[in-house]
Amino acid sequence: xxxxxxxxxxxxxSIYGDxxxxxxxxxxxxxxxxxxxxxxxxAPLTHEDAGLDGxxxxxxxxxxxxxxxxxxxxxCLVGNAMTETAPCDKDINxxxxxxxxxxxxxxxxxxxxxxxxxxxxELSQFLVVAAQxxxxxSRVTSCADxxxxxxxxxxxxxxLEIDNAE
Amino acid sequence: xxxxxxxxxxxxxSIYGDxxxxxxxxxxxxxxxxxxxxxxxxAPLTHEDAGLDGxxxxxxxxxxxxxxxxxxxxxCLVGNAMTETAPCDKDINxxxxxxxxxxxxxxxxxxxxxxxxxxxxELSQFLVVAAQxxxxxSRVTSCADxxxxxxxxxxxxxxLEIDNAE
DNA sequence: CTTGTTTAAGAACGAACGTTCTGATACTTC
DNA sequence: GAAGTATCAGAACGTTCGTTCTTAAACAAG
Numbered sequence: 001x002x003x004x005x006x007x008x009x010x011x012x013x014s015i016y017g018d019x020x021x022x023x024x025x026x027x028x029x030x031x032x033x034x035x036x037x038x039x040x041x042x043a044p045l046t047h048e049d050a051g052l053d054g055x056x057x058x059x060x061x062x063x064x065x066x067x068x069x070x071x072x073x074x075x076c077l078v079g080n081a082m083t084e085t086a087p088c089d090k091d092i093n094x095x096x097x098x099x100x101x102x103x104x105x106x107x108x109x110x111x112x113x114x115x116x117x118x119x120x121x122e123l124s125q126f127l128v129v130a131a132q133x134x135x136x137x138s139r140v141t142s143c144a145d146x147x148x149x150x151x152x153x154x155x156x157x158x159x160l161e162i163d164n165a166e
Numbered sequence: 167x168x169x170x171x172x173x174x175x176x177x178x179x180s181i182y183g184d185x186x187x188x189x190x191x192x193x194x195x196x197x198x199x200x201x202x203x204x205x206x207x208x209a210p211l212t213h214e215d216a217g218l219d220g221x222x223x224x225x226x227x228x229x230x231x232x233x234x235x236x237x238x239x240x241x242c243l244v245g246n247a248m249t250e251t252a253p254c255d256k257d258i259n260x261x262x263x264x265x266x267x268x269x270x271x272x273x274x275x276x277x278x279x280x281x282x283x284x285x286x287x288e289l290s291q292f293l294v295v296a297a298q299x300x301x302x303x304s305r306v307t308s309c310a311d312x313x314x315x316x317x318x319x320x321x322x323x324x325x326l327e328i329d330n331a332e
Numbered sequence: 333c334t335t336g337t338t339t340a341a342g343a344a345c346g347a348a349c350g351t352t353c354t355g356a357t358a359c360t361t362c
Numbered sequence: 363g364a365a366g367t368a369t370c371a372g373a374a375c376g377t378t379c380g381t382t383c384t385t386a387a388a389c390a391a392g
Contacts, residue, residue: 011340012380086238087238087306128299133302134299140248149288178370178371188351
C-alpha cells in the first residue's frame with residue numbers, strides 16, 4: 001500500500017475511503033481491468049465478420065499493450081489471478097471462469113459460422129488455452145516478436161483446421 | 167513456515183538448518199520439482215521414437231498427476247513461478263527459461279524428424295505455450311477430462327500440421 | 333471572520349510472518 | 363554412566379504490512 005501511495009500520489013485515506021481495504025481495491029482493479037483492458041482486447045473479436053483477422057487482432061492488441069508497458073511484463077491480470085488468487089478465493093475463481101467463458105464465446109463468434117458447432121466449441125476452447133499460455137510466457141520473455149511469432153503459429157493452425165473441416 | 171512445520175511434522179530448526187531460509191527452501195523445492203516431476207513428465211518424450219504418443223504421454227502424465235492430487239490443483243510449479251516469482255527474481259527467471267528451452271527441445275525430439283527444422287521448432291514452441299496454458303487452466307478447473315479434451319485438441323492440431331507439411 | 337467539512341501527511345497500532353533463542357529431552361560415543 | 367551432540371517445542375525478536383488515529387492545513391458556506 002505504501003508503494004501504491006507513493007506511485008499514485010494518492011493517500012492512504014482516500015484509498016481506504018474509496019475501497020474499504022486492500023481486498024476491495026484488488027476486486028475493483030479486477031473489475032476495471034475487465035471493463036477496460038479485456039473489453040478493448042476482445043473488441044476485434046466482436047465485430048460482425050471478425051473472422052481470423054479478429055482473432056489475430058485480439059492477440060496483437062494484448063501483445064502491443066505488453067510491449068508498450070514493457071517486457072517481460074505484467075501479463076494479463078485475469079491470467080495472473082488464475083494462478084495466484086483464484087485457487088484461494090472463490091469469488092475471484094468465479095470471475096476467472098466467467099472471463100474464460102466470455103473469451104471462448106468471443107472466439108467462437110469469430111470462427112467461421114459454417115464450421116460444425118462442436119468444432120467451433122473445440123477450437124474456441126483451444127484458443128483460450130493458447131491465449132493463457134501466451135500471457136504466461138509474456139511474463140518471462142523480453143521479446144514481443146517471439147510472442148507475435150507464437151500467435152502467428154496459433155492462427156496458422158486454426159486456419160489449417162478450418163480448411164481441413166471443409 | 168508454521169503451516170509447513172505443521173503439515174510436514176518437521177521442525178523449524180531442521181528446515182532452517184537444511185535450507186538456510188525460506189528462499190533457500192523455495193529454490194530447493196524448485197530444483198527437486200524439476201528433477202522429479204518434470205523429469206517424469208518429459209520421460210514419455212525422451213524415448214527413441216516417442217512421436218505424438220510421447221507428446222500425448224507428457225500431457226496425460228501431468229493431467230493424471232493433477233487429478234490424483236486434486237483439481238482445481240497446484241498446477242505446475244514452474245508454470246506458477248513464471249507468473250509469480252520469475253518477474254521479481256532473476257535467478258528463477260533464468261531457471262524458468264531453461265525449463266522452457268528443455269521442454270521445447272523434448273517436444274522437438276518427439277516431432278517427426280522428416281519435418282523441416284523450422285517447422286519442428288515452430289511446433290515445439292507452440293507446444294510449450296499450449297502446455298503452460300493448460301497448467302494455468304488446471305488451477306481453476308475441477309474437471310480433468312476437460313483438460314484431457316483440450317490436450318486432445320492440441321494433439322489433433324499438431325497431427326494435422328504434420329500431415330499438411332508432407 | 334467563523335464554523336464546519338474535507339484533504340493531506342505521518343505517526344502509531346496490531347497482526348502476521350520469517351527467523352532466532354532458550355531450555356529441556358533424547359541419542360550417540362567413549 | 364558421562365559427556366557431548368542432535369532434536370525438539372515453544373517462546374521471543376524484529377520486520378513488514380494492512381489499517382487506523384492524530385493533527386494540521388485547505389477549503390466551503392453562512
